[in-house]
Amino acid sequence: MSPARGNKYMTASPATRVLGVVAVAAALLMALLGLIVSPADVVQGQAVRMLYLHVPSIWIAYGAFVLTAVSSALFLIRSRRREDSGRHHDRLAGAAAEVGVVFAGITLVTGMLWGRVTWGTYWQWDARLTTTVLLFVTYLGYLALRRLPADPMIRGRRSAVMALISIINVPIVHFSVDWWRTLHQKASLSVGRRPEITGEMYWTLLYSTLAVTIVASWLIVHRYRVIRLEELRDEEALNALIASRLREDE
């Protein structure tokens, strides 16, 4: 996931530039399909258009958090074997969590707006809303832990353990809150179940999921490279400091 040779301080490479153009085009087409081509829903009216962003966003958020957990596990395994190894897994975990938090935030905002129009209120203590907000805050905590000033390996191990515990906790939170109360409509798209929406709406939602996935992938690649550059900056600053102290001693 490194940028092209000779571009040590850049986050773009020819491949990611292409990916970026594809992501922007995909997002524009998604806006066209969602806002113009797709019809209004009989029951939900124009509010249904919010779902074209809301549903893919939560899929991406869950996917990003799973990627964070998998990368964290790989980081722990690699760094256990050899010190200073597997840092790219740690960077990928951090990048995925950042993007996951952004999309979880988008899910919450679009969900609240949709709720205001459909349910008549911004917030209901419904199982999925509550689970999502807890998930959002959990990963905000994860990002706060990653921001603490510390040796990258130390910080990486702490964050990795937190990522693993957080993902284990997701079903527990979901189960407990689901049991508490459920008001949310059933999933619009689900593997192995007949979808609740059909026709242009179904295809728009399916396409939106693909478009949002491309955008999220693009963001993760760039965030990964920004994290790498931040580490590089810190290392170079430290080396410069050591060199200046050595010169003073001479």
Add this chain to the structure above:
Amino acid sequence: MLHEVLLIARKDLRVEWRSKVTLGQVAPMGLLVLVVFAFAFDANTRLLELGAGGLFWVAVLFGGTLLIQRAFEVETDDGNFDAFRMSTIRAPSLFLGKSLGIFIQVVLLELVLGPGIVLLYNVRIDDWLLLLAAALGGTLAFSVCGVLWGVMAAGTRVRATLLPLLLVPILAPVLLAGSRAFETAFGVRAEAGWTWASLMFVIAAVHAAVGMGTFGFLLEES
């Protein structure tokens, strides 16, 4: 292993006994929280009675978070984790020992808060067995989660603010289950109180297993 666990717990409790922070500061603060809740609900006795279960666990969360912070401050301020790393005590034993220490301190806090809600909120207890089981499960879950996240925030300059941010979302199912189980025990809600109580034991077991497996990683860096 049991010997090591008891050794660590005894050390923590001895430190606590000498400083008297749990009984002298945290427990009165917990009682104060119960009084403040009455201000928030405009001393509406019916509302307080209905919400007593949840308010009890929120007060435990406030007080317990302070206890966890303190349990790790005494270690990191004097660099005790370095001593632990050099000692022969294994990481899982240290995790369980610290959890046991916190568990006993939180039980003491609950022994003050329990009569507090009975007297202040006019609560009547219908099912003592469920109440005790829920208190045991919730306290176990709180202790193991607290130690797991406490060590993560330990040694950082922002630990006072970081610990609640990390701890509260993880403890949300415990707060929820504890509240519902207590409400059933108080007879204000006809629900599956025993199932909620069981959920807390499951959460405690899951986090205890994760804590025993990962505490070594976290201890290396504290």
